[in-house]
Amino acid sequence: MYNKRSLTNLANLSKEEIKKFIDSFDVLLTDCDGVLWLENQVYDGSPQALNSLRDLGKKIFFVTNNSTRHRDEFLKKAQKMGFTCEKEEIMTTSYLAANYLKEINFDKKVYVVGSKGITSELEEVNIKYSPIGPDILDCDLMTYIENVKLDPDVGAVVVGFDQHISYPKMLKAASYLNDPNCHFVATNTDERFPIGIGGIVKPGSGAVVRSIETCAERKPFVIGKPETYITEAIKKCCNIDPKRTLMIGDRCNTDILLGTRCGYQTLLVLSGVTNLEDVRKWKESDKKEYQDLVPDFYLGKLGDLLTLIN
Template identity: 55%
Template sequence: MFTLISSLSKSFSYCGENALRSIRMSIKNLASLSRDEVKNLFSSIDTILTDCDGVLWLHMKILPGAPDVLNKFREMGKRVFYITNNNVITREEFCVKCDKLGFTSTKDDVLTTSYLTACYLHDIGFKKKVYVVGTSGISRELSRLGIRSFGVGPDPLISDVATLVMKDFKLDPDVGAVIVGFDEYISYPKILKAASYLNHPDCLFIATNTDERGPSFINDCVIPAHDWKLCCLIAFRSLKT
């Protein structure tokens, strides 16, 4: 089983074809609307969903006018949700970042894929361990809901693959899920362990998102995300007998 926990702001898979067609037909350039049309539009909206990186900010650089717009929506009585597939930090840490950048938020306004992943496992009554190819943002959200996990942090290849497999390799029989997110410490041992756990048919395979590259504020710098790791593991799982 492969499950993708993806940002709501980037997915319209729950909309039917007719609904999507209606959305496309109703899209307008706000700058072209009259004052009354703008007033009527915002009067009809109760809830705002917004992505974050590249929409409100880029790392710690605020995009012009973003805090003023979001905070004005709150003054107007609108509910604002921050939707992000950033799995590096917890919701509380996300709120700290919002505060530093001038955005009003509480943790109940924040939906991250690490939090949603933890909620998903909790809701299905998951009782086993999780092998995490990702960051402590994932493991901490899991821990808060009583879900055991391991794998976060460096796991380098100490000598060679033969030594890893013949001497150092050992699977935990209590692992029932593999979660894959952004991992700056990705290594061959981590891919090997994740693929080996996923070789068991009952092991859940969960991805926090499928970004191919991360946002960068430095010209000519490409920041690989983790879609390539997913491709590897999906390929391994599809080839198993």
């Protein structure tokens, strides 16, 4: 039998219990999409709630699997929406992928299957990369294979969200990865984006990563949640006591699972991907893989915390 998480609705707690909850953490990691905003739409009350926690002395990190923006763009977006925020507090998977290569003293070129979010972060740490954007098959496959040129300077393949994913990109990435010394880094493995429009599913980075993983016959080093590299990076700039750390997210198989793996307290907000019915089912399960997805606390939306604090 595994430790069942309490799945407590914060809205049902007394004033004293809320105070005890707020006093129980010093560091807060928050997911962004589905918690603070949805794409370019800020959620009501979320800047005020997060800023109040900061005023109470909480150290805050913005932890996102999104790889499509440079941290400066993220910072601008968050500040424009009313969040008090500094660049050092923003942990995107594109920044961390570049940071990882820098840490291992990587000095070759990166073949990028991804977007400008990744290449701009590589630039910041002076790592060379191949051009991004469309790379299409414009002749028959045999002619292409006979003429394709691989760059001998490439020593790593970094894969993230790439709306131009194509057969030539898969072919090149897998060919580079045939060399066991070539590093294989994936930003994240989210299956889809939180919302599609009019019933359209928007495939996420995970779909791109899996396609390359399949033909490369190798597993990548994954940067994003629920893998724990993000928290290793945070530990380098901030003392973390797991029991006094809170992870807030809207998605249980990334955000909450990361919190569980790290021994953090976890808070699910219901303003994004995961719904409460699913969490209740997981809570009833005896399987550890489901139990690990169950948060300690939940709340309708982050903005509701503001009312509870005051």
